Amino acid sequence: MEYLNVHPQLLQALRAVLDTGSLTAAAERLGFTQSALSKQIAALETAAGTPLIRRGPRGVEPTEAGTRLAARAATILDQLGAARRELDDVSAPLGGRLALGGFPATAMELVPRTIARLRAEHPSIEIDFLESSTLVQIRRLRAGRLDLALIAVGEGLPEYDLTGVELDRLPAGRLLVAVGRRHRLARAERVTVDDLAGENWIAGRGGRSEPQFGPWPTLTGARVVAELSGWSARLGFVAAGLGIMTVPSLAAGILPADVVGVEVDDPSWTGRTLSLARIGALTPAGAAVRSALTAEARAIAERVRRAPPPARG
Structure with a gap:
């Protein structure tokens, strides 16, 4: 069987270009110069034997081959990430180590406060936090790269495929x-x-x-x-x-x-819900994380509700 023999970095480069729609933005995300990123894409196209991207009126767009390879690349990269975590657990077993994902707004206060609470109440629980969009988090859950994920669902958001995903709703304030x-x-x-x-x-x-x-x-x-x-x-x-x-x-x-x-x-706004997503049953450590997230989310929502209007001045 003939394999596509390429370094994972080249697959990461392709994913970044297609996610951002721009060589410049992708280079900034990955920490490369645009020239270096262009060379990586060219090397991947040489290995694939076909063009993978083309410049369009709205930026860089994938060819049919690029779309198919990017879909495979996402699965491959997530599986490599899961393998790295499993090897880390073998070499340095840490009871109660979990990977938690969250979209950017959760990283501003909810996640750091939760991790601080867990360190005080359950110091044996280790949290690896990965910030990404809800779509990426769902993919990582399915690949085993995440144990738990904070996602938002509701009006104005895509209808994500949540087949097989369990959701625990968390307290959340209004927009x-x-x-x-x-x-x-x-x-x-x-x-x-x-x-x-x-x-x-x-x-x-x-x-x-x-x-x-x-x-x-x-x-x-x-x-x-x-x-x-x-x-x-x-x-x-x-x-x-x-x-x-x-x-x-x-x-x-x-x-x-x-x-x-x-x-x-705004009576016409039906709102969105903040949920903790998982696949399968919660472990004891996962239950502790859910409890801490719930407590911190409730505290944030209550503080916003009770906040007085700013003083005149």
């Missing part, structure tokens, strides 16, 4: 609008969707498989003035008064001093 402290809405306890009309919006930017927070979900005709990949950059624009943005309650506790989170009255 908020983040505004600069000097903004006209900053001293309001609540606003309506009509209050948001005519505002400039700062939106998230990510890969094709990474849903982002954009303008308020039910607002029509919103004007987006900047699309930025990092949370700190987006919040910096808001703090400077250049626009407002949608944020989850999960991020409310670490908003900069010059940014205020405001609740929105």
